[in-house]
Amino acid sequence: MKLTILGGAGVRTPLFVQGILKLSSDLGIDEVHLMDSDADKLGLIGFIIEEMVTHAGNPFHVKFSTDAREAIEGADFVVSALRVGGLEGRVIDETVPLRHGVIGQETTGPGGICMGLRTIPVMLRYAKLIRELAPKAWLINFTNPSGMITEALLSHGGMTRVVGVCDGPSSMFHKLAVALGIDESRAYFDYFGLNHLGWLRAVYVDGQDVLKDVLAGLDDPTVRERLREVHEISIFGAGFVKELGMIPNEYLYYYYYNREALEHIRSAKVTRGQFLLRTTTDLLRRLRAAKAKGDACLALKEYTEYIDTRHRMYMRTETGADLETGATAQGGSDGQQAPANGEDGGYDRIALGVMKAIRLNLNQVMVLNTRNDGAVSGLDPDCVAEVPCIVNANGLRPLTLGAVPGEGLGLMQIVKECEKLTIKAAVTGSYNAAWKALAIHPLVPSAAVAREILDEYLRQHGAVLSHIRR
Structure with a gap:
């Protein structure tokens, strides 16, 4: 193969x-x-x-x-x-x-x-x-x-x-299973959404939802302590998660705590991208030196240290930590630690899991991005959603989830429309479609600001956005 x-x-x-x-x-x-x-x-x-x-x-x-x-x-x-x-x-x-x-x-x-x-x-x-x-x-x-x-x-x-x-959902599932002391392989995680915009609304073990009572008990310090390693509960705050009745994907922090995230990012010494550009440039310099010496062991050591640092600093800026010092991030209103998560660890596991399920016909249930095909009511059948799927030698088929809570569906629908307009702009070169995608996005305050952002993107990116024309 x-x-x-x-x-x-x-x-x-x-x-x-x-x-x-x-x-x-x-x-x-x-x-x-x-x-x-x-x-x-x-x-x-x-x-x-x-x-x-x-x-x-x-x-x-x-x-x-x-x-x-x-x-x-x-x-x-x-x-x-x-x-x-x-x-x-x-x-x-x-x-x-x-x-x-x-x-x-x-x-x-x-x-x-x-x-x-x-x-x-x-x-x-x-x-x-x-x-x-x-x-x-x-x-x-x-x-x-x-x-x-x-x-x-x-x-x-x-x-x-x-x-x-994307490994975000599965990472959440794993940490939650460990915290609750349940066998992950026997559990069904009722998750719905789009990529980086999803919610876990139930966890079924032997036909019983074990998540409902846990979320209802988040006022109890003992319960919060038990769940402190669940990154998503930490950054959103136990009080908000209890009220929501679902555990949001970590990227929903930018929506639910938009002002706080913006303040944290703007006050940080560097953005996540600037941090990665600096550390990755340094890694490549070190690898070049190790290769010149023919020292593969040194190269592996340098790489391992880089990955450890990259993981440790994940989502620190947005939740209020200092990328330079690595100071602990604080989440929501409960002041719990937000451990490193998501960006780098697990993609390989999910991708190889898909290959294995297809190759060996395993009928594995995995949360993946695929054609909605009626899985989530209220989304177009042909759009892509991030939902549980059965994966086997015939490919993958999304499980039918039916109606989902309105506060989730409404946000999914508008963000999906932004995605469709972005695809249209990328394929046709339409400036107006790109402008509209930005203008209607929930995180952009006005059409005028959207145009300013788009025009600056076009100037700074140059050739890689030259297909977008007025």
Whole structure:
């Protein structure tokens, strides 16, 4: 079996390869092909990966290439992990809205819209190559914004074998199961939403909802202490989660605590993107030095330290911590710690879980980004939602969730409309569609501000947004 990774020079790729090494025998993987347009960075990340594969006894052949056709041809699975515009682009996405008094975040609000505008055309070109060179391949999309990109591939990329993955829901489920002392494999997590915009409304064990009573008891300090490692309860505050009656995905912090998040980000010394650009640039410098010495062990050590720091600082700025000092973040009104979570850990586990379920026909239930197909009442059947799915050799099918709470559905509907307009703008080059997507987004205060943000994005991003025309 051939597995191709597009964007193979990404700093998370060694984590993914580590997961592949554990499952390569079960999945029958004999070739992993890493493709990236940045040959220098691919050589540095590849230096680490070659050491990992060699240390594991070379269970599969690993290749590196800047040629997308060579990498994709004959693949059984293609994993997309692209960042069009690099971390420099992320910095623009985050800092432009901040200058206009709007949340600057990679996948949420203006930042997510801008990322979609420049990424969708690139992903559609890769989709064309996959249809030509690997027509039976499954495309597993890591590329953010995952739900929007997946919808663009389904609606405009001529693809049916595509799924978007995010580890946010499963990370929440795991920590909650540990906190409640339940067997995660026996539980059904009733989750609904869009990517980075979802809610957990029940947890069923042996037919009984064990979450309902827990949320009702959040006034009890003993219950709060028991759940303190559940990141989402920590950052939103137990009082708000109890009132909501559901556990929100962490990215809903930007909606429920918009003013606080904006204040935290603006008062921080650096944005998340600037922090990652600085630390990743430093990592590449260190890897280059280790490679020049031929010291793969040193390269692995430098990489491990980088990943540990990256994980530890996740979502610290937004919740009020200092990225420079690593001071503890405080959440909601309860002052509980918000541990590192989500951005880097787990994508490999979800992607490999999808591959395993398809390859071995496991009938696994997983929360994934796929065509809604009636799963959530009130959303178009053809739009992409993030919902529990049955995954087996026939692919994936969303479970029917029916009606969902109005406070969730209303927000999903308007954000989904923003996503559709962003896809339209990316495909047609329509300036007005891009402007409207920004103007109607709940995090953008006015159409005038939306136009100012869009115009500044177009100036700063240059060539990667040159397809958007007035």
